[in-house]
Amino acid sequence: MRKRAVLVANPSTDLYGADKMAIETVAALCERGIEVVVTVPADGPLSDRVRELGARVVVLPVPVLRRGYLSAGGILRILRESAVALPACVRLVRKVKPSVVYVNTVTIPIWVLAGRVAGRPVIGHVHELEAGVGRLVRLGLTGPLWAARKVIANSAATKDFLSAGSRRLARRTVLIYNGVPGPPRPLKDLPASPSTPxxxxxxxxxxxxxxxxxxxxxxxxxxxxxxxxxxxxxxxxxxxxxxxxxxxxxxxxxxxxxxxxxxxxxxxxxxxxxxxxxxxxxxxxxxxxxxxxxxxxxxxxxxxxxxxxxxxxxxxxxxxxxxxxxxxxxxxxxxxxxxxxxxxxxxxxxxxxxxxxxxxFSPDGYRAAIAELLTEGPQR
CATH class of the missing domain: 3.40.50.2000 (Glycogen Phosphorylase B;)
Structure with a gap:
């Protein structure tokens, strides 16, 4: 019998905040015996980390929404580019046959669309909060999430941002604080007096x-x-x-x-x-x-x-x-x-x-919550 699979889509192979949470998510799934396939636009440090955890990496270049796109024209541009790249993403989803497509951040809306076109449930994880943007830009950022089964917010502030834009998103959004690992080794104590300088x-x-x-x-x-x-x-x-x-x-x-x-x-x-x-x-x-x-x-x-x-x-x-x-x-x-x-x-x-x-903000708490959400029933 084939193992249950989850497709994890991440916008980069860096190791900043949202990328670290992608690694924690992969760890949560792998330690529970879930087959994990991670797709990224290019290879890099994150790829090495998730391979060490037991995940398979598929490099598939896709358009990524950067902050320079945060205008009505920029949003339209990323959606047009996503439409062109969509068939390749759909093919990957159909090949992996995941029980769920987990899309980490709003910067890769193509994966929300690909999951739904391929008939797979999607869960989006929002790490962005674009305060002060216009209504059209807010709609462009959050609109693709309407196709998600559930949406995860990394803070109450992020959840409020999503809820203010859509009652539908408000009903589907859950709060899971990031799980942040502590230092892997004991650090030197804070000095008894501040250093000079x-x-x-x-x-x-x-x-x-x-x-x-x-x-x-x-x-x-x-x-x-x-x-x-x-x-x-x-x-x-x-x-x-x-x-x-x-x-x-x-x-x-x-x-x-x-x-x-x-x-x-x-x-x-x-x-x-x-x-x-x-x-x-x-x-x-x-x-x-x-x-x-x-x-x-x-x-x-x-x-x-x-x-x-x-x-x-x-x-x-x-x-x-x-x-x-x-x-x-x-x-x-x-x-x-x-x-x-x-x-x-x-x-x-x-x-x-x-x-x-x-x-x-314990990693154990995060892993338990994220794994439960990503492995719950097969609703579409």
């Missing part, structure tokens, strides 16, 4: 919405106030957004911070960076969940995050970290200064953060 850490895409520029400006303010500090930027830009990184490097040079800022690039092992840090800053302007904030708490490091959407769920303000207005480098610098001046409180919040993160 103070070590700040930013992890994530280098982008305006992640507030990379805010972190740099906050560092500049700290230095002006006589607080020696450094900033390590761990992450890279989306392909095609290299101009933003160039602008960041100019910003660092113009503020005389070249010796204080390190562009470390992307790494799939962030725990060494967390171990080096005194304080982790998460200054996002838009953030559906806040995986970095949770990782920082699991690393037992003080966190200063913005109040953007899902971050207020990831960090309990004043208890497990400090929360400041998004896009405000002065507020970020003030919060960092406060932690430096009251380091015992910073250490206490870091400890409470670890305890809360383990309780709310």
């Amino acid at each position: 103070l070590g700040l850490l930013y992890v994530g895409r280098l982008s305006e919405r992640k507030g990379t520029d805010v972190a740099i400006d906050a560092l500049s303010l700290l230095v002006e106030r006589g607080i020696p500090a450094t900033l390590e930027l761990v992450g890279s830009v989306f392909p095609g957004n290299e101009a933003f990184e160039a602008a960041l490097r100019d910003r660092v040079r113009d503020r005389g911070l070249s010796d204080a800022v390190t562009f470390a690039g992307f790494t799939d092992d962030v725990w060494g960076a967390y171990e080096r840090a005194d304080i982790v800053v998460v200054p996002s302007r838009l953030e559906p969940f806040g995986l970095v904030a949770v990782e920082a708490q699991l690393a037992v490091r003080p966190v200063v995050s913005s109040d953007a959407q899902g971050l207020v769920e990831a960090v309990a303000a004043g208890e497990t970290g400090l929360v400041v207005p998004a896009g405000d480098p002065a507020a970020l610098a003030d919060a960092v200064t406060g932690l430096v001046k009251d380091w015992p409180r910073a250490r206490e919040m870091a400890q409470q953060g670890q305890e809360r993160a383990v309780r709310l």
